[in-house]
Amino acid sequence: MKAKILLPILIAALALGAVQAWAQAAVGAPAPSFTLTDTKGAAHALADFAGKPVVLEWTNPDCPFVKKHYGAKNMQALQAKYVAQGVVWLSVCSSASGKQGHYPADEWNRILAEQGSAATALLLDPDGQVGRAYGAKTTPHLFVVDAAGTLVYDGAIDDNPSTDSADIPGARAYVSEALDAVLAGAPVPVAQTKPYGCSVKY
């Protein structure tokens, strides 16, 4: 009797799990909710930032594409510029334990200081649950959530998929365009692009 009841529940749970496993996030739909702990030990839920635009930036400090944007101080400049305008900037690391980019919190704090990161926080997602829910494919891969909680941008930081920081000034900066539009209350000009970078090390 017990088994009869449990089996459909189990099947439903598995089916739900399969749906939730990869990319629930869709541009134009509410951004998937989450709660993650940052490198200082504080918990952050997406819902905590209701009323403010939020950037989610998947990162891995050892990936050449991430180094391109941090080495040239491009990522830090974007973080500082938009945080100053009321945007919440959350860097997220989904590297699994033992994989490239996975560091304990104190080592992360040293890396963030060395980078001069101006992000609001760096969230640790070692089981990859939030990365999978958003369909985060690469580092970097950026998402913009507007003040109403709607996902309005999913994709690359810019349109030049190289590892050469000399290519940054001439590239079309999709994330800046999306944030400028969100802050002006205008539609995001390009809402979805193919992210480029190293694969997220789930």
Added chain:
Amino acid sequence: MRYGAPMKALLTSWIFALATLAAAAPVRNGPVAAELVAETRSFAPGQPFTVAVRLALDAPWHAYWTNPGDSGLAPAIEWKLPAGFTAGELQFPYPRAIATPPFMTYGLEGDVWLLATIAPPAEWNEERATLAATVDWLICDEYCVPGSAEVELTLPVGAGPAEPDPAQAAAFAAARARLPADPGGWTFRALRESDRFVLAAVPPADFAGDVPAAEFFPFAEDLIQHNAPQAWGRDGAGYRIELVPADPAAPLPATLSGVLVGPDSWHAGSPHRALRVVAPFSDSEVPPRSANPERNNTP
């Protein structure tokens, strides 16, 4: 016999010297040895010839195809050619699907030969020409490393038409066999069938073989879900492969284009395993299989 023996010996050594000039040493950068290789020992002004950008990758590293899949980046070249010379696009071999769940990438492994046609000017008054290039690549295994090399190659002007280099003939033949070939009698069409793209492939009338499996690699990066299984099977007089669209709501592109990679034997009398596919999308849905058992070869 226009020349006497001493003159002949001199000429021979001169030709030998020119032949060694055409060779350039590979440039090693980490797990990659890069070099520029010419198919010919010389060139003739006004007559295009072929060179290869050779990237010899140590195992287990891989570089990427033009569509790298879910992540990665194809090698890029910046030519530095003498005035009047032009270079065609790099021609890539077909890739291998590399699954690292949940991702799928399209990689190039081992001894990678990227071919390019070089067109020299009709007028060239020097004895030789030096082709140089900066090659950039990204290689990945568990993690990724970008790399770069400056490569160059000096070729003499020949007395007549460019002379093939016998030492390179087998390597260039192998490199060409890995390029996608023209369909050679195969016809392709693309359809949308509910939530799938279907590529229908009809072999030439005289095709007697069987194609138990094939893989499709799209040229466009955003057309299909790279990590979704591709279902290949018989369909009337031919075959079909089902692909999962990246965005089912996106408007249909004009064509489903890419390379279809089959077994060794499927392209009769040809060493090619990959066929170039440019399949126009039909407006109509695919009819049920049983309704059209006598489909002929015209799409």
